[in-house]
Amino acid sequence: MKLPIYQAFRAALLHFLDDPENELEPLHTEYFPDGILLIKDGYVEKIGSAHELINSLPADCELIHYPEQLIIPGLIDTHIHYPQTDMIAAYGEQLLQWLETYTFPTERQFADQEHAREVAEFFLDELLRNGTTTALVFGTVHPESVEAFFAAAEARNLRMIAGKVLMDRNCPAYLQDTPETAYTESKALIEKWHGRGRLSYAVTPRFAPTSSREQLAKAGELLADYPDVYLHTHVAENRDEVAWVAELFPESRSYLDVYQQYGLLRPRAVLAHCIHLDAADHECMASTGSAAAFCPSSNLFIGSGLFDLHATKASGVRVGLGTDVGGGNYFSLLRGINDAYKVTQLLSKKLSAFQALYLATLGGAKALYLDDKIGNFAVGKEADFIVLNFKGTPLIERRLQHCQSLHDKLFAILMLGDDRSVTASYVMGQAAL
Structure with a gap:
């Protein structure tokens, strides 16, 4: 009998449970400044704070740590x-x-x-x-x-x-x-x-x-x-x-x-x-x-x-x-978010960082009727995710030193980020990049 393969990824974690709406204090958003994403055989098993989960990981679990980085859905x-x-x-x-x-x-x-x-x-x-x-x-x-x-x-x-x-x-x-x-x-x-x-x-x-x-x-x-x-x-x-x-x-x-x-x-x-x-x-x-x-x-x-x-x-x-x-x-969909923000500005509207990232993750999954499989870290979802580097470029690293809120930090990454911000891409829990 094949034993399950467990992997735990430790980093800051951000995902959406539903549309966060266009607010700076968003609804339906989960953020763990120091979190663990636990994967079992390529599927999401659990998500939470590292403090709560670190001592209860399976004995044979591989722990992959990305300090000062952010894990989001693919x-x-x-x-x-x-x-x-x-x-x-x-x-x-x-x-x-x-x-x-x-x-x-x-x-x-x-x-x-x-x-x-x-x-x-x-x-x-x-x-x-x-x-x-x-x-x-x-x-x-x-x-x-x-x-x-x-x-x-x-x-x-x-x-x-x-x-x-x-x-x-x-x-x-x-x-x-x-x-x-x-x-x-x-x-x-x-x-x-x-x-x-x-x-x-x-x-x-x-x-x-x-x-x-x-x-x-x-x-x-x-x-x-x-x-x-x-x-x-x-x-x-x-x-x-x-x-x-x-x-x-x-x-x-x-x-x-x-x-x-x-x-x-x-x-x-x-x-x-x-x-x-x-x-x-x-x-x-x-x-x-x-x-x-x-x-x-x-x-x-x-x-x-x-x-x-x-x-x-x-x-x-x-x-x-x-x-x-x-x-x-x-x-780069990070650059796509950048342009999406500018388009909404030209129409005299606003697009928050949360709403923008939702469009590229769970919102996209809903558009494709795949939100039962991908788009966030709900238990049982396919473990497709990426790791964003808070120090992807010298400018991003410098800008983040002056950000106070999660929204400001995320907005800066989305406005300044591109392929250099992507440390790794994972497909069903396996490194693909």
Whole structure:
């Protein structure tokens, strides 16, 4: 009989039991200045103060100590494109021109599974180096891109969600599929990979302009045939895009309504950007259980607009944070939080450090309907977590000497942090970085 493997991680610990709301004295927050996270066979067994737990650890428990560091749940990226890794930080275009100039030529290369494998390995290394342990990921139209990504993620025991892009019009011929191949290729990938280990599949129409009505209907069939898979797409990112959708789908009330008419809005539907939506759209997303991926980096970098986080959440819509690489110009969700704060400031709102970190942890888990598995340190959760260094850079170390409250300390780390702040990333209790 195999004996359980216990590990105890000692450091400052911070996580959320629910939305802390936008307060400096937050609700639903647990913080232990000197805490222990006890892991049993890769799952959370117990969390508490070191003073209370240190003398009751199992006799064969390995104790790993990170003094002057902070352990938080692994970060969750709710929208990112792994094939766009090599075109990150591309110059000078807004969305529609950016796709034609940079995205489509780059994605053409992913018909080659060896190229896809090499990019996937680098991409996952980069996620983990930046503290991201779960992501919702676009592939390309090529099934090979998804095969390569899932194989790389499975080898690392990562909780990842990905899918093959569906795109049968308004794109280069070398990237087009058909309604029929979109269905059959996605079906084969779902049956091979969905629910295998920690992997899940997302039906992935790129966005409404690149899918015909017939293809959107096939996407709806896939969701009906496999009701526990995800739907991952874009909506209302750019005003020219919104106007184009209105021309292509004059029968629809709004851009979002296109997806609703084809049965694509539901729990586990995640729509990136959601910038140019109205109150009726927000109500539709909330009532269907769909989630928004807030991508401040790419929204600013491509010049798309400002996402109103407060109005979206007030409507009851689930919201997670995304980097949207390669439209976003970094992998770091700490930097994403930095930009999210600035976007809310431009909208004359506030975003506390607690609310911001919640978006990147438990909030992201809720957006992905994975909060029963990841997102905090509740007993029984999968032990994905990261270690943040209070001395990650000389500037952070100096700034923290002048912080009085937990909020001020956390805010400084989030505003000044990046990959240099991440000491380690753990996946199911095992070091992955």
